[in-house]
Amino acid sequence: MSSTLHAEQPGTSSRGTPDRWESQRSFDELGRPLRDITFTVVDLETTGGSAEGGSMITEIGAVKVRGGEVLGEFQTLVDPRQPIPPFIAVLTGISNAMVADAPPVESALPAFLEFAAGTVLVAHNAPFDIGFLKYFCEQQGRPWPTFEVLDTARLARRVITKDDAPNCKLSSLARAFGSTTTPNHRALSDARATVDVLHGLMERLGGLGVHTLEELQTFSGRVSTAQRRKRHLAEGLPHAPGVYLFRDHERRVLYVGTSKDLRTRVRTYFTASETRSRMGEMVGIADSVTGIECATPLEAEVRELRLIAEHKPRYNRRSRFPEKTTFIKLTREPWPRLSLVKRVLDDDADYLGPFSSRKVAEKCLAALHDTFPLRQCSDRFGKTPSRTPCVLAELGRCLAPCDGTVDHDTYAAVVRQLRDSLLHRPDRVVEQINARxxxxxxxERFEEAGVHRDRLAAFIRAASRTQRLSALTRCPEVVAARRGDDGRWAVHVVRHGRLAAAGVIPPGTDAHTYVASLRASAETVAGGPGPVPVATAEETEKILRWLESPGIRLVDVEGEWVCPVDGATRHLALHDAVARSRTELVPFDDRRDLTPVHQPAR
Known part of the structure; x- marks a missing residue:
């Protein structure tokens, strides 16, 4: 490295910066004191998770505060001009009757914008609330005011540790900071709770030297000197897509990641842009970084999953134990039943799953038992059993084949209805639980209704997942291609849901010849029973997302790649929207180092 010395010129500082810029920079560094900032904390209730997808606002609540004092509040119900789904009504307590005489969004939105004018907007999971507000501004032809936005969920992930709260949901943070208002999915109550969370975060950060809006917006943990000294570990990596592995001095894998640019991504672990405290700890232990180039980003994502499952690195939070799954099995026996199992067998039975946790599988199982009164005992008996019925039979929740109450044909008909719900049409389950x-x-038994809502959501997600995975894993081979931003075609060969080969057609190469060669060299994959017999569910789902993305061209399909038209996927959007509204940025992998800032003595 070379350097050139220059004599200082008039009108510049000792750092070569013009004097007027130096003065301006010093003024900007002072920032705007938080005590002088007026914040408008806003919360919305909606009919779903996507304004672009047709969801509407049902309530707006906001609190204006400055210097820790409440200056005013804003609350209005909003007529969504569409029925409120039962799931949303259960979640929020807002019914169709309540919004029948409420103002439309064309009136409510301008009133809110007038209330919030000239303030800094604050929301918990701001992209959701602000996204809705911006969307309807655009629909009404209104320019979006130049609001600065602060996200308390994002800020909390930088400040709160697991010792403070189990996660960064608004309800958890409200308890952690002793909020006087309990969040209840009503807009004004949630906005009041967010005010208390905002003040709690500001008080916590005040002890770390954060006193201005600018400092609050950019707060992050500091990267240690030891981290910065290891930036040379990235120098040998290529500017190419692939997978990187951090290793310790004994060559044990600490962490596996993926990137479209290996060198650029790994460099960030040694700079201020890497603010996760556990990653700082990992870098401190790391002795080397290994890079594996991949032909395409999808290949890199799949390799990452396989390497994480193989090495189980301690600093990877997800995908370490793909073998720890649960399935619901509809048994093949004279009197079939549903049971929870750990793996899929080649026994001609029907399976639903996989589930990432037994708890979710149990919710789904309960939804099925609520709808279909199959036996729940594990006893084995023939076509003409004779024994005393159980309690479930006495309650009318079991057809009771054990004592001959039901004949074999009637029981078999119920089994066929259940199998159809699992594999083709979930409507019977959806309609019965929605009615309940x-x-x-x-x-007003909302808590019980919420239990059934969660059971139904678990079933819908599992049925959709099973149907989509099974459709792809049944195909011996799918070859697809997509043109990249550089004009070249990325080609993938998928066999029974597993990525068997990936490549990019070189310029000037005959496409048919290249694809034929790629197929010939692809991994041999034998099919198997169940929805995910030869690949993990996560791998097959990544492949599915790529295959369903815009611009994909199917080169060849061996077998039939089809999902039922009336399958569970058509019910999925609503349940996913509810889940997004209830789960507010939980992960803790973005926690920051909370080393106090020591101010010089005055």
């Missing part, structure tokens, strides 16, 4: 939720909600 509506009845419970009408009696």
């Amino acid at each position: 939720m509506e009845a419970l909600a009408a009696d």
